[in-house]
Amino acid sequence: MNMQEEDFIIEIRNVSKFFGEKTALECINLSVRKGEFVTILGPSGCGKTTLLRLLAGFQTVSEGEIRIAGKEITQTPPHKRPVNTVFQKYALFPHLNVYDNIAFGLKLKKLSKAVIERKVRGSLKMVGMTDYEFRDVDSLSGGQQQRVAIARAIVNEPEVLLLDEPLAALDLKMRKDMQMELKEMHKRLGITFVYVTHDQEEALTLSDTIVVMSDGKIQQIGTPIDIYNEPANSFVADFIGESNILNGTMIKDNLVRFCDTNFECVDRGFGEQTPVDVVIRPEDIYIFQQSDAAQLTGVVQSTIFKGVHYEMTVLCGDYEFLVQDYHHFEVGDTVGLLVKPMDIHIMHKERLCNTFEGKLLDAEHVEFLGCTFACMPVSCAQPGEKVSVEVDFNQIILQDNEEDGALTGEVRFILYKGNHYHLTVLSDWDELVYVDTNDVWDDGDRVGITIPAEAIRVVKC
Ligand code: ATP
Numbered sequence: 001m002n003m004q005e006e007d008f009i010i011e012i013r014n015v016s017k018f019f020g021e022k023t024a025l026e027c028i029n030l031s032v033r034k035g036e037f038v039t040i041l042g043p044s045g046c047g048k049t050t051l052l053r054l055l056a057g058f059q060t061v062s063e064g065e066i067r068i069a070g071k072e073i074t075q076t077p078p079h080k081r082p083v084n085t086v087f088q089k090y091a092l093f094p095h096l097n098v099y100d101n102i103a104f105g106l107k108l109k110k111l112s113k114a115v116i117e118r119k120v121r122g123s124l125k126m127v128g129m130t131d132y133e134f135r136d137v138d139s140l141s142g143g144q145q146q147r148v149a150i151a152r153a154i155v156n157e158p159e160v161l162l163l164d165e166p167l168a169a170l171d172l173k174m175r176k177d178m179q180m181e182l183k184e185m186h187k188r189l190g191i192t193f194v195y196v197t198h199d200q201e202e203a204l205t206l207s208d209t210i211v212v213m214s215d216g217k218i219q220q221i222g223t224p225i226d227i228y229n230e231p232a233n234s235f236v237a238d239f240i241g242e243s244n245i246l247n248g249t250m251i252k253d254n255l256v257r258f259c260d261t262n263f264e265c266v267d268r269g270f271g272e273q274t275p276v277d278v279v280i281r282p283e284d285i286y287i288f289q290q291s292d293a294a295q296l297t298g299v300v301q302s303t304i305f306k307g308v309h310y311e312m313t314v315l316c317g318d319y320e321f322l323v324q325d326y327h328h329f330e331v332g333d334t335v336g337l338l339v340k341p342m343d344i345h346i347m348h349k350e351r352l353c354n355t356f357e358g359k360l361l362d363a364e365h366v367e368f369l370g371c372t373f374a375c376m377p378v379s380c381a382q383p384g385e386k387v388s389v390e391v392d393f394n395q396i397i398l399q400d401n402e403e404d405g406a407l408t409g410e411v412r413f414i415l416y417k418g419n420h421y422h423l424t425v426l427s428d429w430d431e432l433v434y435v436d437t438n439d440v441w442d443d444g445d446r447v448g449i450t451i452p453a454e455a456i457r458v459v460k461c
Pocket of ligand 1: 019022023024042043044045046047048049050051198
């Protein structure tokens with residue numbers, strides 16, 4: 001056994017999963033240490049359940065390799081893997097009582113009655129349900145049923161417990177209580193937990209390590225503190241906690257410009273005059289009465305009492321900032337804002353414009369995204385040649401009426417950038433189109449997509 005096998009209980013190497021044309025997971029690499037509590041976090045449809053099902057063996061990988069406890073298990077059937085799964089829906093047998101539900105798998109393994117009894121009692125104790133063994137499962141609350149489901153999974157003494165949104169069906173109070181219990185259980189059991197959720201707060205509360213996913217890809221792997229304080233990109237910053245995410249320009253090392261103002265920052269190595277994303281958490285912005293100390297001056301647009309702090313929006317020029325503070329200001333107050341250099345987080349932009357692969361049809365027509373578009377006369381390539389097509393985010397027009405667009409798609413992700421929205425739209429051609437707009441759209445909206453001829457830049461490949 002080499003060092004790596006000893007260190008990691010789960011090793012996922014270059015794993016992809018395709019459902020027909022659909023890529024659910026793309027080249028996933030992840031190593032999980034023994035005893036770690038790892039949470040796979042992401043919005044609906046990002047591929048987290050698929051990844052868990054590949055670990056459980058309910059689905060097989062299309063490409064790549066999975067090793068658990070040092071063994072290559074890509075083709076191993078579920079019951080032969082050292083894992084057990086707890087699902088969102090408790091999946092208990094309604095005609096069996098608590099004891100028999102937990103004992104079910106052990107009876108199939110033909111263990112002796114005494115051993116079964118010892119193991120069932122042990123796992124009931126572990127989930128705090130000692131006195132419930134002869135209760136009908138139907139008579140239990142949702143939280144208690146989920147505890148029984150966990151007891152049934154851990155009674156097999158798996159090396160890895162897979163949990164697929166196990167608390168999603170519980171009400172808020174029960175969910176909070178169960179989060180604490182799960183954390184305790186993880187400590188007591190000492191086994192590895194791989195936990196799937198779309199709830200960022202749950203991920204921050206429970207995990208040693210968080211794996212943030214979107215669109216079938218891993219965006220960042222890190223501790224809750226790393227992910228919160230140093231998000232790798234604007235998607236992670238937006239998904240984890242509240243953020244102000246703005247377009248900025250890195251003027252030089254330690255100096256960034258946004259909102260028409262220069263700010264000192266601690267980041268270096270971005271080059272000069274480089275477009276960047278700037279992320280500032282709302283709790284990192286100081287708000288006070290207008291004074292010379294302010295870096296920005298703005299007017300309060302809204303204010304909500306949140307129990308411990310106030311949450312206010314402040315309009316500075318045409319940028320809107322979300323601010324959280326113990327001090328309260330009224331709507332209409334003119335205020336000063338200040339942010340310390342170390343609280344300004346600078347990120348590389350993932351892209352500066354849309355880039356599509358296309359084919360020049362004739363001097364004034366180019367094919368991309370599965371459609372033919374009129375373009376301004378092209379001289380850099382010959383008809384029939386493959387070309388690259390660039391379109392700025394703010395040049396793409398979205399329409400309510402799908403039929404008005406040259407092609408159609410669905411809004412997948414919306415990022416508010418202080419003075420506009422940055423949308424990710426999945427076209428029905430299955431390519432992503434990025435759009436800057438002032439119009440308000442919702443996740444899941446169907447849209448028509450129009451790209452004017454003058455917005456299309458044809459570039460020779
Ligand atoms: P949710 O939180 O909504 O369950 P998720 O992040 O767990 O979302 P997955 O269920 O893993 O996402 O799905 C990832 C993508 O793969 C989705 O676009 C989904 O429609 C697709 N997908 C999943 N299972 C199948 C399947 N059996 N056949 C076709 N497509 C599938």
